[in-house]
Amino acid sequence: MDLNSKHKIELIEKRIEELKKRLSRCDICPRNCKVNRFDGELGYCGIRDKAVVHCAFLHRGEEPAISGDRGSGTIFFSGCNLKCSYCQNYKFSWKPEGKPLSSKDLAKVMLDLQIKGAININLVTPTHLMPLILEALLTALKEGLKLPIVYNTSGYEKEEIIKGLDGIIDIYLSDMKYLNSTIAEKYSRAANYPLMCIQSLKEMYRQKKLPLWKNGFLSSGLIIRHLVLPGQIEDSKEILSWIEENTPQALLSLMFQYQPYYKAKDFPEINRAIDNEEYSRTSKYAQKLNLKGWVQEFSSNKSMAGPYFEPNIHI
Ligand code: SF4
Numbered sequence: 001m002d003l004n005s006k007h008k009i010e011l012i013e014k015r016i017e018e019l020k021k022r023l024s025r026c027d028i029c030p031r032n033c034k035v036n037r038f039d040g041e042l043g044y045c046g047i048r049d050k051a052v053v054h055c056a057f058l059h060r061g062e063e064p065a066i067s068g069d070r071g072s073g074t075i076f077f078s079g080c081n082l083k084c085s086y087c088q089n090y091k092f093s094w095k096p097e098g099k100p101l102s103s104k105d106l107a108k109v110m111l112d113l114q115i116k117g118a119i120n121i122n123l124v125t126p127t128h129l130m131p132l133i134l135e136a137l138l139t140a141l142k143e144g145l146k147l148p149i150v151y152n153t154s155g156y157e158k159e160e161i162i163k164g165l166d167g168i169i170d171i172y173l174s175d176m177k178y179l180n181s182t183i184a185e186k187y188s189r190a191a192n193y194p195l196m197c198i199q200s201l202k203e204m205y206r207q208k209k210l211p212l213w214k215n216g217f218l219s220s221g222l223i224i225r226h227l228v229l230p231g232q233i234e235d236s237k238e239i240l241s242w243i244e245e246n247t248p249q250a251l252l253s254l255m256f257q258y259q260p261y262y263k264a265k266d267f268p269e270i271n272r273a274i275d276n277e278e279y280s281r282t283s284k285y286a287q288k289l290n291l292k293g294w295v296q297e298f299s300s301n302k303s304m305a306g307p308y309f310e311p312n313i314h315i
Pocket residue numbers: 026027028029030031032033034035042043044045046047080081127128129
């Protein structure tokens with residue numbers, strides 16, 4: 001076993017019990033539902049004490065730095081602590097659609113992805129399940145998992161939980177959805193999203209300031225994703241400026257793939273794709289800043305991220 005895996009095992013063993021206990025009066029995310037998930041009670045995320053997995057596969061549609069040539073070993077978890085009205089994964093983020101797995105079975109999923117050639121393990125929407133995922137990760141590490149771990153989050157996090165992941169997570173891939181709390185409340189019922197996201201991003205940046213690369217792919221670092229919403233260009237510009245000022249060495253992934261999924265129809269102003277002018281104004285603004293990362297090409301009828309990114313361009 002390599003030193004890195006040994007170190008991760010020690011850290012998880014030290015922190016897991018305390019974190020698991022919190023599920024009995026759940027406060028592991030900013031919703032603070034205080035439900036007993038071991039007793040079958042449901043909070044906002046809609047998941048009890050087993051990780052529900054919607055699907056797991058080698059994903060080649062993420063940013064090139066984490067998809068690589070062989071694919072990112074992506075595990076999509078069901079349920080979500082944010083549940084945006086326009087979520088493209090609404091079929092399993094709003095409902096517990098998928099298979100509830102024991103930590104032993106989830107560890108096997110991780111190890112299978114490694115055997116299939118994944119370049120990392122990409123935990124998509126892990127926030128509400130982190131104690132359960134860490135338990136699985138502990139087993140997987142003991143059984144030979146060596147891949148970098150990607151924490152792929154909406155950004156609606158508690159800083160203290162992110163602090164507890166120091167030394168365990170290799171790559172943070174976090175959204176920064178809103179800086180305006182009125183918009184955050186309107187589309188995601190989370191007026192405190194901007195504050196929670198800012199605090200957690202600063203902690204992620206403290207842990208993973210400098211991107212590290214191995215064989216051309218990211219092995220450690222922070223990627224901040226921002227999905228531009230129709231009619232919200234001013235908030236997007238503020239977000240881009242915030243990133244330049246506060247996390248200048250993080251990698252930016254600027255996305256234009258928004259489509260009006262699910263409950264977007266309840267909000268006429270976001271019930272459409274981004275138009276050409278919005279794309280042009282936002283991407284030009286980003287290009288003036290001193291940031292590195294990827295900007296998605298304008299393509300209003302395509303919904304996958306990866307193939308439309310330009311790798312390593314200076315934007
Ligand atoms: S993880 Fe789920 S139950 Fe726990 S506080 Fe967050 S939304 Fe509520």
